[in-house]
Amino acid sequence: MKPRLQASLGQHLVMTPQLQQAIRLLQLSAAELEAELATAVESNPLLDWTESAISAGDTAASAGDGAADANDTSLDTPAPPEADWTGSDGDTWYQRTGPADPDDDGLQAEQVAESETLHDHLLWQLHLSPLSPRDRQIAVALIESIDDDGYLRESLDSIASTLGEELHASDDEIKTALCQIQRFDPAGVGARDLGECLRLQLRTLDEDTPGRELACTLADGPLERLPKIGATGIASEMKLPLEEVETAVQLLRSLDPRPGAQMGAISTDTYVTPDVVIWRQHGIWRVALSDSMRPRVSIHRGYEGMIQHASAADASYLKGHLQEARWLLKSLEARGETLLKVTRCLLRQQAGFLEFGEGALRPLTLREVAADIGLHESTVSRAIARKYARTPRGTIPLRAFFASGIGTGGGGEASSTAIQMMIRRLIEAENPRKPLSDARLAETLKATGVPVARRTVAKYREAMSIPSSQDRVRMA
Secondary structure, X not given: OOHHHHHHHHHOOOOOHHHHHHHHHHHOOHHHHHHHHHHHHHHOOOEEEOOOOOOOOOOOOOOEEOOOOOOOOOOOOOOOOOEOOEOOXXXXXXXXXXXXXXXXXXXXXXXXXOOOOHHHHHHHHHHOOOOOHHHHHHHHHHHHOEOOOOEEOOOHHHHHHHXXXXXXXXXXXHHHHHHHHOOOOOOXXXXXXXXXXXXXXXXXXXXXXXXXXXXXXXXXXXXXXXXXXXXXXXXXXXXXXXXXXXXXXXXXXXXXXXXXXXXXXXXXXXXXXXXXXXXXXXOEEEEEEOHXXXXXXXXXXXXXXXXXXXOHHHHHHHHHHHHXXXXXXXXXXXXXXXXXXXXXXXXXXXXXXHHHOHHHOXXXXXXXXXXXXXXXXXXXXXXXXXXXXXXXXXXXXXXXXXEOEEEOOXXXXXXXXXXXXXXXXHHHOOEOOEOOOHHHHHHHHHHOOOOOOHHHHHHHHHHXXXXXXXXXXXXX
């Protein structure tokens, strides 16, 4: 992948149409990407399906391992002949890439994909944010008021009234919670009008982005007059060079006025297609792109060769489509490399999760992963959105590698998922005639160095669909 494109994906340096395409492709699920490629091949004569795709750089999406350097790439990743992970049933698990075999009833990849709406995506990010229970309740009320386009249409006073007298949140508390939500992905979400939506997106760009400062000024006021008087009128009104204003206007036009629309729900009849395959070999966890995620389109060399012999009009037409084809292939390559980079980090951070299950899941947030690999939080969020990994423990969403944390008596942290597993084990081992109450569960966890409140235990128990102690007595 070209350094410019890689930097753009990581830091949002310049919001060009090509970068917009790369960001959009990164967020697509496997099924959506397949549909996107089918549309591109149908509309662009310079693109063609191929069994052995040739990217713009003549390299396919790379494959690597959890311990490898991020720049270590190779064209092919053969299935490991000596995969050494043994499951609980005693069978050795081997890597298998490519689409799942519909005749193999044992494949967990043949599961229906979970639908994820914009609200689901925002609530997941909220769950990973270090907020107090009170602030979290306020943020949930705000998220529930955000429409499908990503805008907060209700007034803050109206939202405050829905919180009830128990919370009685002040305007400052609601605004603080809203500021937190407006940092979430997709950029621009939680805005109350178009100007604020564009400003939030501009805030994610590098400060050196050409036209960024003026674009922020235009979004604050003159934006509404732009369709009437154009860039020339704005330049005259603000006494600025026309070229400078046109740069800022072009930057504004490259932004998304409906950021929430990016998060379309997956159809309920869509099956999971793993984006990456994870296996352990010689004691090292490794990751590779699934065969189905490797670029299966290439440039049609026949049409490309016609450009130099075609008429001026035909050559211009073919060159335009050739440029589009090259950018698509570069964006696909960038998507694969970013996905691998994020997954490698998850392997380094959560090897215990793969070895021992959810009980060994350590607290991990988007911010930690972003800092570790030098990407923007929103890029990491897009990279894992509706992406799945085929692992020795089945096909799981990449979101499963993340968890919020609670401080322990030993000075460390335990993930919320691990605490839920502890609660489940305690309940499974209890005397059915004398079930453990939430208070008793909290005391037991505190004795093991995990101080959690009774209401937190109740919340986790309900999340696991486990009845209360009273109901468990009746069931016994």
